[in-house]
Amino acid sequence: MYNGIGITTPRGTGTNGYVQRNLSFVPTKRDRVEYVKDADMKKLETLIEKKGNAEILEHEKKRKIEVKCMEMRDMMLNNGYDEEVTNQKVQKFRKMLIEREGLYDKTDIEYDEFGRPVAKETHQLAQANDEKNRKLREAFGIGEYDKKKKAEQKLEEAKEIERRKAELASKLYTIIQDEKPEEPEPPKKEKEKKKEREDHHHRHKSNDDKKRKPTPEEPTKERSSHKHSKKHRNDDSDDEESRHRRRRERSP
Secondary structure: OEOOEOOOOOOOOOOOOOOOOOOOOOOOOOOOOOOOOHHHHHHHHHHHHOOOOHHHHHHHHHHHHHHHHHHHHHHHHHOOOOHHHHHHHHHHHHHHHHHHHHHHOOOOOEEOOOOOEEOOOHHHHHHHHHHHHHHHHHHHOOOOOOHHHHHHHHHHHHHHHHHHHHHHHHHHHHHHHHOOOOOOOOOOOHHHHHHHHHHHHHHHHHHHHHHOOOOOOOOOHHHHHHHHHHHHHHHHHHHHHHHHHHHHHHOO
């Protein structure tokens, strides 16, 4: 039995009961998508917003100048120059390097032959990014981004919108007060309208009946009903007399 598949005992199967896996099966591997985590996003944001430390960059600049001056000093002493002359030459060389670095390389970033910045340290990368953003802002005429100023600007815009809404509402209210439309009559219900029509019809009918005089040929309802009841009583009496007569004839 392998992985819950097969029989519990090989008895009666004609086999030794050994079950092995399919060696020819090739499992399909799904491409795993690794999403950027919040921590990684925060790191990237800090790297983007991080500005280079000016003191560290200035220190690196001075260190490079001093290294070049020491190399020149060693070279002159090895060639047999006097120490005083060597110090004077090194001092002039140092001033020249400081002036050149101050005028032509203010950002302390090395550039390749195509004018692209070549930065190796984190502070140099941050400074190169700041320089690039500065050039873009100058090209598009955008000021430097400030979070506090941006928040204050948003609050002022929200207040301005609320003020405009209040002014518009007050204007509409004054217009409505000046021009009051006549209030329309409330519509009558269908039942009330129907009742009014029926009453009007009955009134007209009664007025027509009063105006019209009855003719002598037309019998009134009372006379006809009286005659009908009298005739009915006479018929009943005739029936009783005939019944009494029959009884007398039958009796011996």
